[in-house]
Amino acid sequence: MPSTIWTGTISFGLVAVPVRMVSATRDLDIHFHQVDGRTGERVSTRRISELDAEEVPWNEIGRGYDLDGQTVVLTDDELAAAAPERTHMIEIEEFVDSSEIDPAQFDHPYLLLPGSDSEGVTRAYRLLRDAMAKTGRMAIGRVVLRSNEYLAAVHERDDLLSLSTMLYADEIRDASEVDAIPSSDAWAAKRGEITAAVELIKAMTHDFDPSSYEDRDRKRLLEMIESKRTRKGTSTVAKAPEERGAQAAPDLMAALRESLARTRES
Amino acid sequence: MAPRSIWNGTLAVGEVIIPIKLFSVVQQHRVQFREVRLSDSARIKHQRVNSESGEEVPSAEIRKAYEREDGRQVVLTDDEIAAAYGPRTKVIEIEHFTDAAQIDPIFYERPYMLGAQACGERAYSVLRDALERSGKVGIGRFVLRTREQLVAVAPHGEALRLYTMRFADELVRSADLDLPSMAHEPTAKEIQMAERLIDALAGTWEPESYEDRYRDAVMAVIEQKAAGRTVKAPETKAPQPVPDLLAALTQSVEQRKSRRGGAAPASKAPRKALAKPPAKPSVGSKPKSRTS
Numbered sequence: 030m031p032s033t034i035w036t037g038t039i040s041f042g043l044v045a046v047p048v049r050m051v052s053a054t055r056d057l058d059i060h061f062h063q064v065d066g067r068t069g070e071r072v073s074t075r076r077i078s079e080l081d082a083e084e085v086p087w088n089e090i091g092r093g094y095d096l097d098g099q100t101v102v103l104t105d106d107e108l109a110a111a112a113p114e115r116t117h118m119i120e121i122e123e124f125v126d127s128s129e130i131d132p133a134q135f136d137h138p139y140l141l142l143p144g145s146d147s148e149g150v151t152r153a154y155r156l157l158r159d160a161m162a163k164t165g166r167m168a169i170g171r172v173v174l175r176s177n178e179y180l181a182a183v184h185e186r187d188d189l190l191s192l193s194t195m196l197y198a199d200e201i202r203d204a205s206e207v208d209a210i211p212s213s214d215a216w217a218a219k220r221g222e223i224t225a226a227v228e229l230i231k232a233m234t235h236d237f238d239p240s241s242y243e244d245r246d247r248k249r250l251l252e253m254i255e256s257k258r259t260r261k262g263t264s265t266v267a268k269a270p271e272e273r274g275a276q277a278a279p280d281l282m283a284a285l286r287e288s289l290a291r292t293r294e295s
Numbered sequence: 296m297a298p299r300s301i302w303n304g305t306l307a308v309g310e311v312i313i314p315i316k317l318f319s320v321v322q323q324h325r326v327q328f329r330e331v332r333l334s335d336s337a338r339i340k341h342q343r344v345n346s347e348s349g350e351e352v353p354s355a356e357i358r359k360a361y362e363r364e365d366g367r368q369v370v371l372t373d374d375e376i377a378a379a380y381g382p383r384t385k386v387i388e389i390e391h392f393t394d395a396a397q398i399d400p401i402f403y404e405r406p407y408m409l410g411a412q413a414c415g416e417r418a419y420s421v422l423r424d425a426l427e428r429s430g431k432v433g434i435g436r437f438v439l440r441t442r443e444q445l446v447a448v449a450p451h452g453e454a455l456r457l458y459t460m461r462f463a464d465e466l467v468r469s470a471d472l473d474l475p476s477m478a479h480e481p482t483a484k485e486i487q488m489a490e491r492l493i494d495a496l497a498g499t500w501e502p503e504s505y506e507d508r509y510r511d512a513v514m515a516v517i518e519q520k521a522a523g524r525t526v527k528a529p530e531t532k533a534p535q536p537v538p539d540l541l542a543a544l545t546q547s548v549e550q551r552k553s554r555r556g557g558a559a560p561a562s563k564a565p566r567k568a569l570a571k572p573p574a575k576p577s578v579g580s581k582p583k584s585r586t587s
Contacts, residue, residue: 030473075342077340090339092331107520133321138466151477209316211411217420242445242460
């Protein structure tokens, strides 16, 4: 059961729906501790002053910001003054067509759950959920998390309200800033090549089944840890496979045809 | 300044090999602070010490340890971890394609941009145009830094984007949640009115119209403090729940209509210019840094 990281209300118009928010992801990564290799004892981090190497306790640490050569120091309370007033309210500002949103803007996914099991709360929750499911639109609002304000998109997903924090438009690099992107004017693809590529893509297409992919590195690491426990041994160093040359095929059309033929054989 | 690539390698689709470069897409502009001592603004340094003796541990002596359920720990060297991961190549191998519409964006974790290396421009352009025309996305795997990633390669304007993806088991399932019964249905009339309210609040997505107010607010606090003024947090007020849903919905729709001067929801005509986004807003003097 994921823990609640935010409680408040989501409002649209004059309707306020009490909700609580949980992460929509689970951390399945394998985490390590740092240990002293000589003794196996845990390593911890100590915060010391660069001036006199004295240890500095947590409550004596502030946030420094360099402003025109001067270090401005803020306490947590002072930083909190920057947080907008509505720290427990997501106010829907508009509903938009989700296909218009650049997926790169979606940051972290969360779930919004009814704030309590009372009839008033669950009915209001269902109202928003069902109406959004019917229109298929995404609601745009803002949410304050960890004293930081985020843009957020809310939509119905699997019978629940799903919220994704979003990056701002100016945090997404535009393709025009990258020289290495071949412009379609300078590198106009030939009609025959595109047709052959589309054919290859179609031959290699099947349904997206997310559960068919596993995190192979997570599995490999767990297996190694397991084997290290059972046999106090060394892991075998895997042999590197043959590198595929970083050479572009000189004849693109031939490579496309060859690929298509192989895909159809298999 | 043009960004530098973070990874160079090849994108392989069947027998078609495209030499590519990988660029980051996200450039967060959050205000970055550093830790300082409150008394004298001295910078703070992190020192790694043995938790028993308190002695500093040189970085060469630091190992990773995995703690098992029985509390015992398995110490691993970087070589052992590298061996566990197995051979690494510099290839993004596309395993198959899928309809772009089939991928729930919740699977997209982090976006990157692909560029072409010299000699790769033609093949890059062909793949981009073919993906665009077919509405497909390539699914493959490659190793970024140390970890193998599941990735999707999709066209975005002139560029090919690469998204690292979450695995299905990393998403929380409804069964993991302690959900209240939602047997109390809203009435058909309420849903109808809610849909009308959604229509009234419908707009065309203009990402540039949303600015990071928090970034500006933090900068304002920093400047106030620098000028020697006291900084105080504002009082917060709790929103009020409504007893009568239908009345609240109806009133909201009415309010929305009057705010638009009684006009039909045509005030925001769909703009077809979206394909070519307008010039990015200037971030001029804003700090181009991120919070930790």
